[in-house]
Amino acid sequence: MEHAHSGMTRRDLLKALASAGLVSALPAGIAQAATPLSKRILVVVELSGANDGLNTLVPYADDAYYRLRPKIGIREAKLRKIDDHYGFNSSMSGFEKLYKDGRMAIVHGCGYAQPSYSHFTSMAYWHTAVPNGGEPYGWLGRVADAIDPELTPNFLVNIDERQSLAVRAARHVPVVFDDPERFMRKGLHQSRSVLDSVSESQSGNPSQRFLDEVAQSAKQASQRVRAAWDSYKTPVDYGIISLDLPKVAAMIAADLPTRLYHVGYRHNAFDTHVQQVDQHQRLLSYVSDSIAGFIKDMDRIGRADDVTVLVFSEFGRRVAENTSLGTDHGTANHMYVIGKPVRGGHYGKAPLLTDLDENGNMKYTTDFRQVYASLIEGWLGYADSKSLLSGQFNTFPLFT
Numbered sequence: 001m002e003h004a005h006s007g008m009t010r011r012d013l014l015k016a017l018a019s020a021g022l023v024s025a026l027p028a029g030i031a032q033a034a035t036p037l038s039k040r041i042l043v044v045v046e047l048s049g050a051n052d053g054l055n056t057l058v059p060y061a062d063d064a065y066y067r068l069r070p071k072i073g074i075r076e077a078k079l080r081k082i083d084d085h086y087g088f089n090s091s092m093s094g095f096e097k098l099y100k101d102g103r104m105a106i107v108h109g110c111g112y113a114q115p116s117y118s119h120f121t122s123m124a125y126w127h128t129a130v131p132n133g134g135e136p137y138g139w140l141g142r143v144a145d146a147i148d149p150e151l152t153p154n155f156l157v158n159i160d161e162r163q164s165l166a167v168r169a170a171r172h173v174p175v176v177f178d179d180p181e182r183f184m185r186k187g188l189h190q191s192r193s194v195l196d197s198v199s200e201s202q203s204g205n206p207s208q209r210f211l212d213e214v215a216q217s218a219k220q221a222s223q224r225v226r227a228a229w230d231s232y233k234t235p236v237d238y239g240i241i242s243l244d245l246p247k248v249a250a251m252i253a254a255d256l257p258t259r260l261y262h263v264g265y266r267h268n269a270f271d272t273h274v275q276q277v278d279q280h281q282r283l284l285s286y287v288s289d290s291i292a293g294f295i296k297d298m299d300r301i302g303r304a305d306d307v308t309v310l311v312f313s314e315f316g317r318r319v320a321e322n323t324s325l326g327t328d329h330g331t332a333n334h335m336y337v338i339g340k341p342v343r344g345g346h347y348g349k350a351p352l353l354t355d356l357d358e359n360g361n362m363k364y365t366t367d368f369r370q371v372y373a374s375l376i377e378g379w380l381g382y383a384d385s386k387s388l389l390s391g392q393f394n395t396f397p398l399f400t
Contacts, residue, residue, distance in 0.1 A: 034400075035305045035341065037381040043248055043261040043294075043309045044140065044166070047287065049270035050119065051313040053333040055280055056092070057106065061085040064353035068320040072277050072327070091285035094292025095336075102344035103295065105337040105398050107371050109351045111364025115315060117329040119268060123314040127166035129369050129389050139372055140260050141169030142388045147380055148172070148259070154221050157251065158262045159244040166262050175221045175258075180229035180247055183222045228254035236297045239289025241265075249297045252307065259380075270313060276326040287311075291338060304340040308379050308399075311336040312368070318360055319353055331357070332364040335371050337398050341379070347396045369393045 059065050060076040061084060079087025080096040088096050098104045112131040116122045125131040129139035144156040144167075156174040158167045167174040177183035232250030244263040251258055265287060272280050291309060298304040316333035332351050348370075351362035373385040374395040386392045 039306045040379055040381070041252065041259050041261070041303075041307045042375060042380060043245075043263070043307060045243060045245075045287075045291065045309060045311045046123075046164075046166075046262070046264035047270050047311065047313040048119070048123070048264055048266060049268035049272075049313070050122075050315045050317060050329060051270040051283075051333065052272060052276065052280060052317040052327050053313075054317065054319065055276070055327075056089055056284060057334055058087050058089065059085060059350070059353070060087050062353055065319075068353065070321070072321045072325055074277075088288075089281060089284045091281045092288040094288035098292060098295065098338055099344060103338060103340055103342055104344050105342050105396070106346050107335040107337065107366055107396065108346065108348040109332045109362070109365030110312070110335045110348070110368045110371065111315065111332040112367055112369075113364075115331050115361075115364070117315070119271070119314060119329075124165055126312065126314050126368065127164060129372055133390075135390075136168070137170055138164065138166035138168045139388065140166045140262060141172060141174070143376060143380065143382070144172040144174075144260055145169050146384075146388055147382050152257050154224060154256050154258050156260045157248075157258045159247050160262070160264060160266065164262050164264070167260075175225070177222070177225060180225050180250070183225050224254070224256060225251065228256060234297055234300065236293050236300060237289070238293035238297075239286055241286040241290060242293070243287065243290045245290050245294040246297075249294060249301070252298070252303055253301045272317070273322065273326040273328060274324040276321075295338065295340075298340075308337060308339040308341055308375070310371070310375060311338065312371075316362065319356060319362060320360055331361040332366075335368065337371065337375070341399050343398055343400045347398070367393055370395065374398050 054065065055072065055074055058074050058079055060079055066073045074089065076087070078090045080090060080092060081087040082096060082099050095104065112125065114132055116125065127138050128135040140156065148155050151171060154175050156167055156169065156172050158164050158174050158176045159178065160176065161178050163174065163176045228250045229247065232253055234246065234249065238246055243265055248261050248263060269283055291311065294309070295304065298307050312335050313333055316330040317327035318330040322328050348366040351365050353362070355363065357363055369389050369391070370393045373389060373393040376382050376385040376388060377395055378399045
């Protein structure tokens, strides 16, 4: 099934009105410039373990789906329908609303050639944007180096237990933390006063100066993150598991200079090989609630125009259910781009469930780097995505 977003964009509207001499007749505010590039923020949400896209956004109009999933296929009556072909899992009221409000772009068939079915390997390919390669730096790290050559402190933030490969950079030092209240340089209690008193380097030795600068940067970053978290209060409900998005919201509300965030649903939670249905439904409710809550919070603090969210997983699941009423490792999947600046709808071509590969998996139709390129160029405003992604990838018109 082919999906191509149709309809006039804001830019098309302005061009048409300008050619007719009618721009001055626009309602106040419609011709205002978009959010400045320097204010645009990208939040990347990783669903580790390989989310089952077919039971997330169900192609209920496709009989092949139910033939291949006679027991775990979700029946039409239980879905949150968004059109005459697709419906979200019943637990995803947040995603349903985001889509119907025009704030969600769904990109179909995302994957890459010669796919790996290893969680670790495939995630490394997504993190580096170099499938079947040995790239040492992450795609977000390379983006940071490209769009911020001045190396702004706190520009790149990774909220997790350990640093993701996605944020590893040649020049930028990403800020990595888990609990804001405990975010500080590690050291023995006896050395705490020394660590906390690090000052700007006066050393003439380049190596010592570099180490001092890193220490000073870490100190300042931890102070700013803790201060942002301490001052953040919100009435917005993020649901049971927030995916660390309130921490992102706190930093945005505090106007930190961060433009790239990476968070995730951790510990391979979406690796649903056994008795998938109930477990998967719960996981999806947590994701849907937390992301919808985050977007609502951005509205509340007046930053909705500045923020776009990308949701991805390292691969999809096999189309046919297994004998344990779960799904095994597969290939193509959806990617979701979410936010007020997003031009909502379906993008890309959905893989055919009647034309699977020799392993019973969908044939990918969209190189995932097309979405990365669309974000780099269309949202972050860096025209040369080719140099960052080691290739030219066609972009989607995801933004208004």
